[in-house]
Amino acid sequence: MTTGSEALTERLRFLVRVVDKEAAHLSWTDAALFGAGNLTLRTVAALGADEVLAERVDAFVARFGRLQDTLGDKLLPALLTALDGHSGPLIDNLNRVARLGLLEDATSWLRWRRLRNQMVHDYVEDPAVLADALNDAHAAVPALVGVARRWADELRRRGWAS
Amino acid sequence: MVTSIPQQDACSSRVRLVLLYTFPAMRLTEHERQAIREVVRDLTGGRGRALLFGSRLDDASVGGDIDLYVECVETVEHPARLAASIGASLEMRLGEQRIDVLIGAPNLRRLPVHETARRQGVGL
Numbered sequence: 001m002t003t004g005s006e007a008l009t010e011r012l013r014f015l016v017r018v019v020d021k022e023a024a025h026l027s028w029t030d031a032a033l034f035g036a037g038n039l040t041l042r043t044v045a046a047l048g049a050d051e052v053l054a055e056r057v058d059a060f061v062a063r064f065g066r067l068q069d070t071l072g073d074k075l076l077p078a079l080l081t082a083l084d085g086h087s088g089p090l091i092d093n094l095n096r097v098a099r100l101g102l103l104e105d106a107t108s109w110l111r112w113r114r115l116r117n118q119m120v121h122d123y124v125e126d127p128a129v130l131a132d133a134l135n136d137a138h139a140a141v142p143a144l145v146g147v148a149r150r151w152a153d154e155l156r157r158r159g160w161a162s
Numbered sequence: 163m164v165t166s167i168p169q170q171d172a173c174s175s176r177v178r179l180v181l182l183y184t185f186p187a188m189r190l191t192e193h194e195r196q197a198i199r200e201v202v203r204d205l206t207g208g209r210g211r212a213l214l215f216g217s218r219l220d221d222a223s224v225g226g227d228i229d230l231y232v233e234c235v236e237t238v239e240h241p242a243r244l245a246a247s248i249g250a251s252l253e254m255r256l257g258e259q260r261i262d263v264l265i266g267a268p269n270l271r272r273l274p275v276h277e278t279a280r281r282q283g284v285g286l
Contacts, residue, residue, distance in 0.1 A: 091258055110250035111243075118242040126241075126271040133242035
């Protein structure tokens with residue numbers, strides 16, 4: 001930890017609390033939406049006529065995106081700043097945190113981010129693409145939540161979060 | 163354009179025609195073109211063809227997204243995953259930039275954007 005550490009520690013503590021909540025919310029919606037397994041093409045094609053399911057899909061997409069953004073755009077720069085005194089562009093940050101053993105694969109992170117554009121049911125017109133994006137994001141949830149847990153644990157281990 | 167080339171310059175006009183055929187207008191560096199070819203080949207198992215369409219075909223324009231159309235002749239079981247993987251791999255190689263990837267395959271809907279991509283698309 002470097003200069004300005006008190007404000008940085010406070011920010012890290014705040015972000016860990018946020019990430020904990022966002023990960024829990026995503027896990028809940030993920031279980032609710034995919035409780036019966038992957039979404040079928042038929043289910044996804046009928047989203048326009050099922051407001052309840054459409055709302056749940058929206059919640060999943062929003063929560064997936066929110067957790068990833070908080071982790072990648074907020075917690076990751078703060079974490080790297082605490083460790084090394086600086087952070088950089090997202091891809092550099094991802095590669096750095098992967099070298100530290102705190103992320104399996106930087107490319108997967110970018111892939112998850114790109115999936116998000118393909119799971120907005122109001123404008124993805126091919127149900128095959130929409131279903132695949134949602135199911136792939138569902139498959140990525142354990143890894144994304146795992147990253148949240150791993151970073152939070154690392155910060156707690158160093159005494160930078162409670 | 164090659165239409166106004168004088169008759170006495172016929173030899174060089176043929177050269178220019180060949181060059182235009184080989185290197186059609188597009189604002190991509192050779193490094194970018196090679197990265198796209200390799201990533202698409204690797205992630206489609208050699209069964210996808212990459213075409214550039216959209217604003218990067220316009221030499222008079224500046225910047226803009228890289229719009230890629232990846233045409234597959236066989237069924238693509240995971241189209242969203244494929245598009246996301248191609249985009250992510252290209253971002254890793256080329257740095258963060260706006261790269262849109264559209265997949266075309268026999269099992270996917272043929273939307274107006276696919277027609278535009280096929281009509282405009284220039285092979286890489």
